[in-house]
Each structure stands twice: as structure tokens, then as C-alpha cells.
Amino acid sequence: MAVTVKDLERIRQEGLKALKEKLGLVGMIKFIQMYSDGEGNYTEERKEKLANLKEEDLQKYLLDKFTEINLNFAIFDKNYQIC
Numbered sequence: 001m002a003v004t005v006k007d008l009e010r011i012r013q014e015g016l017k018a019l020k021e022k023l024g025l026v027g028m029i030k031f032i033q034m035y036s037d038g039e040g041n042y043t044e045e046r047k048e049k050l051a052n053l054k055e056e057d058l059q060k061y062l063l064d065k066f067t068e069i070n071l072n073f074a075i076f077d078k079n080y081q082i083c
Contacts, residue, residue: 013068
């Protein structure tokens with residue numbers, strides 16, 4: 001049986017949810033970091049990514065990510081303003 005991209009995304013979301021429920025948010029992040037080797041030149045990549053970043057873009061990105069992993073709190077309202 002082939003695994004679809006949708007199945008993989010569901011597995012990823014369920015895995016993050018399980019980690020968060022079992023380890024808490026900080027534990028989940030630390031666990032994921034243990035398996036992230038990293039690559040490339042972080043400093044240069046960061047400079048490039050942040051060069052044109054607007055506060056509104058960052059707020060929207062964070063809201064989308066928090067919603068995606070179904071965190072039980074919100075730090076932004078519907079207008080992407082910090083609560």
C-alpha cells in the first residue's frame with residue numbers, strides 16, 4: 001500500500017500532537033532538536049531570510065504554525081495582533 005503525501009502530513013501532525021501531549025511544548029521542541037543535524041551556513045542564511053522580513057509576515061507565519069500544530073493557546077488575535 002502506497003503512502004500518500006496527505007498520509008505523511010497526517011502522521012507528522014499526529015506525531016507532533018503526541019509529543020506535545022506527552023512531553024509538553026518545551027520537551028517536544030528539545031526532542032525534535034535532538035534529531036536535527038543542521039546544514040549550510042546558518043548566519044548567512046539568516047541574514048538573507050531576515051533582510052526583508054516584516055513584522056506582519058512574522059506574526060502571520062507564527063499564527064499559522066501554532067494553528068497547524070494545534071497548540072492550546074493563542075498569542076495573536078484574528079488581525080495578527082499580539083494579545
